[in-house]
Amino acid sequence: RQAKKVIGVQDDLKLTVNAIKVLEARYLLKDENGNVIETPRQMFERTARYLALVDIFYEDDIYDKEGKQKERKIDVEEKPEFLSIWEFNMLKRAFTYFSKEGYMKVDFSYVLDSLKSKWDKIERVKNKFAEVMLHRKYVPNSPTLMNANTKLGQLSACFVLPVPDSIEGIFNAVKYAAMIHKSGGGTGFSFSRLRPKGDIVASTMGVASGPLSFMRVFDVATDVIKQGGKRRGANMGVLSVHHPDILEFITSKDSENKVLSNFNISVAVTDEFMDALLRDDYYPLRNPRNGEEVKRIKARQVWDLIITQAWKTGDPGVIFIDEVNRKHPVKHLGEIESTNPCGEQPLLPYESCNLGSINLSLFVENGKIKWDDLRDTVHTAVHFMDNVIDANNYPLPQVAEMTRRSRKIGLGVMGWAEMLIKLGIPYDSEEAVELAEKVMKFINEESHRASMKLAEKRxxxxxxxxxxxxxxGMKIRNATTTTIAPTGTISIIAGTSSSIEPLFAIAFIRRVLDGQELLEVNPLFEEIMKREGLYSEELMHKVAETGSVQHIDDVPENIKRLFRTAHDIDPVWHVRMQAAFQKYVDNAVSKTVNLRHDASISDVEDTYILAWKLKCKGITIYRDGSKNVQVIYKGTKT
Ligand code: CDP
Structure with a gap:
């Protein structure tokens, strides 16, 4: 899996070929001619240094924890030589905020002088941050790596924007979303406040066109922006199950015309709805403009439509919105109506959150979990992510304000499937579910501890x-500390399995641009098969035909048991694993329950109901082959 030499990039960290390719395309800094001007090591060091600088603000002689609203001078024009222009601007920005809020005892020039005189301390923090990233024990979300110490300086992956029921408000949200996409972030929206289709519009005496027509505007805007951005803009569209346009919403992605292709959609399901469903009763649809009940409808009718559509297309997912709000630690700031694009981060309107993930596969040695190392990494990650909040160049002032009020961060994991394999525990087993709770409880508690430690000083x-x-009565620095993100790209950079997902394919053929085909085998499988003297190219090609080893006689039973893929694993275990992690996660868990192509509509229903019973905050399924365009194909990848 190692890239010995990839043209244009010097690999100084022994990364995988795919990691190098991804980094080269979108992460490593380039000059005006598009030539890569840093190595992967330099990328992590640039990031570590940028975030370590923030620590200067928390030195005792500089920081005023009590916050007494003192105005402080920032009129320093000269940038000291040891700082880059973007570092200088970042410090100025953070200082402006700190001093406005009264957290500064000194002027900006004093901060700069202190940076020089206390450089040893900053350097130590930088090394601590760099160490975990260089070993890929911890990797921050993509925007942090892409934008640290650059003009953009936007470091977060997740945003939620309000969509108020007015033309001006709606189009402001379109504009804000465009600004966020440009910087590599994703946006979630609740469209539940928009009056339904056909409702009155007083100012023009016309009729409203409804949430769905406006969602198309967001979708097109996203399409246009992605041409220039660093990554494809992603959106989450949420509609309350009580909205009069809910049926149209549920079927909105079931079209030949690829409508809303930049959206994941989710129905915000309430307890009121679930109760009606279980009693086989009617429930109310309400016009959000005045709260009036428009009509009552059979919960079963709506539920069946949700399940059937999810079976057909993968959309919609469901958010159990009351459960989300019950567990929300800052209820006094408002009610949550939406999550970020992949569902793992419920946020208030204008809130953002930076994520980062620990690579669990690296925390196994001689069949044992390295708890001490894991603890240290969690503490470093929390420190790093708290600094991200101060260093971030927020795309909007409202987002800056909301984010700094709750200071939410989302530490998660990747490489869970590989950790289990290294421990010899099958993914679909009681033992794995128990261990999931144990590991995540540990990470969650340590992250709270780390955040409380920060609160003592900050x-x-x-x-x-x-x-x-x-x-x-618990004093903590961050309203939330944990989130399980999909780690779509950072798991490639780290060279491990994504998030808490099982392996997707044990071997597959990757089609590369020049028509060549490359066989890729999971390195743990390769290692075990070689150790047993059972490895052959021919056998691996056979595995690559379907990605699964379950039907292959040459693979011993005990190895088969350990290497079950997402499709080999019964959906019940997918949901139980999600629920096990959710139990010890402040925010939510992004998980796709992968179903085989021949799964039935009632399999989908069972999955959604089980998720509700096990107190998941949401659920998404994907039935193999159910969409025209599938992100990753079993067996083959392009
Ligand atoms: O691996 P990486 O940090 O790049 O991202 P991820 O864990 O796969 O996704 C985390 C979050 O980043 C998603 O839930 C979205 O909010 C955002 N994202 C996005 O906006 N656009 C993408 N193309 C991918 C992710």
């Missing part, structure tokens, strides 16, 4: 009073 998050933490 103070609690500004909206702490009135929060659930405040009620428990």
């Amino acid at each position: 103070g609690v998050f500004p909206a702490w009073e009135g929060s659930e933490w405040w009620k428990k």
